[in-house]
Amino acid sequence: MLLPIEQLLILQHTDQQVCEITQALCGLPEEKKACEAALEKAAKLLLAVQARAQEFEKEIKKLELEILSKKEQIARYRTQQLATRKNEEYTAFLHEIATAEQVISTLEERQLKLMEEGEALLPERERAQEINAIEQKRVNAILGTLEGRRINLEARKKELLDQRTSLSMPIEEELLEHYERLFKSRGTAVVPIEHGVCTGCHMKVTAQTILTAKAEKEMLNCPQCGRILFTEED
Ligand SMILES: [Zn+2]
Numbered sequence: 001m002l003l004p005i006e007q008l009l010i011l012q013h014t015d016q017q018v019c020e021i022t023q024a025l026c027g028l029p030e031e032k033k034a035c036e037a038a039l040e041k042a043a044k045l046l047l048a049v050q051a052r053a054q055e056f057e058k059e060i061k062k063l064e065l066e067i068l069s070k071k072e073q074i075a076r077y078r079t080q081q082l083a084t085r086k087n088e089e090y091t092a093f094l095h096e097i098a099t100a101e102q103v104i105s106t107l108e109e110r111q112l113k114l115m116e117e118g119e120a121l122l123p124e125r126e127r128a129q130e131i132n133a134i135e136q137k138r139v140n141a142i143l144g145t146l147e148g149r150r151i152n153l154e155a156r157k158k159e160l161l162d163q164r165t166s167l168s169m170p171i172e173e174e175l176l177e178h179y180e181r182l183f184k185s186r187g188t189a190v191v192p193i194e195h196g197v198c199t200g201c202h203m204k205v206t207a208q209t210i211l212t213a214k215a216e217k218e219m220l221n222c223p224q225c226g227r228i229l230f231t232e233e234d
Contacts, residue, residue, distance in 0.1 A: 002216050004171060005230045008179055008190045011167045014160050015183055021157045028150050035139045035146075042135035046128040053125055056118035063111040070104045175219070182227055191222075193231040201225035 074097050081093035168176055182189035191200040193213055198205050203224040212220050213231040220229045 001230060001232075002219065004175055004219065005190060005228070007167070007171050008175075008228065011164065011171070011179070012183065012188065012190050014164050014167060016188075018157060018160050018164065019187075021153050021160070025150065025153050025157070028146055028153075032143065032146055035142050039135050039139040042128075042132045046132045049121065049125045049128045053118060053121050056114055056121065060111055060114050060118070063107050063114070067104055067107050067111070070100050070107070074100045074104075179228065186225065186227065188227065190228045190230065193229055194233065198222040198225060198227065198229060200227035205229070 077093050077097045077100070081090060081097070084090055084093070171179070179189045186200065188200055191198060193199070193205055193210060196204055196207075196210060200222060201224045203222070205222065209220065209223070209229070210231060212218065213229055214233075216230075221227065222229050
């Protein structure tokens with residue numbers, strides 16, 4: 001094999017690795033975002049259940065105050081009732097007290113119902129808390145792994161780029177530029193001829209091209225795609 005071809009193949013292998021690493025690095029923010037979205041969803045679920053529970057508590061407290069105020073009203077009626085000497089006023093207070101007691105009983109029933117409904121929410125609340133905790137743990141673990149992967153990939157990329165610098169040093173400038181243009185536009189720059197076909201563009205090459213490649217005397221480009229050709233076939 002011609003020395004420049006050998007050198008370019010090693011360079012190409014390095015460049016392909018750099019490409020793969022760059023792609024993997026590009027995918028990391030997406031993975032991170034997906035993780036954080038899952039966590040956010042669990043947190044929102046928990047917040048929603050908590051908000052509903054708070055609504056119940058607020059409503060129960062409100063009823064509590066209403067009941068208290070009714071009870072105070074009854075106490076006032078009783079005082080006034082004791083003070084009055086008129087029979088019809090006495091009866092009217094009795095009626096007012098009975099009405100207020102009826103209201104209290106209705107309020108207490110509502111309060112009890114709300115308490116029951118609030119309690120029924122408890123398992124859902126616990127479940128949401130559980131899910132949230134699990135998600136938090138899971139996401140933190142993944143985020144840690146992703147960060148570790150990022151650091152490793154960055155380090156490996158730097159290593160490869162350093163290697164690349166020394167690998168490209170002995171290659172003639174014009175050839176290197178030609179290679180870089182091909183690699184950038186086509187993904188591969190140096191490809192073998194296999195079974196009479198350029199493995200870059202999969203077009204048949206002429207018998208003359210194969211012979212030239214086999215002779216290993218000059219650099220050769222695929223007439224169709226321009227890639228640098230070589231052959232290892234006999
Ligand atoms: Zn080709």
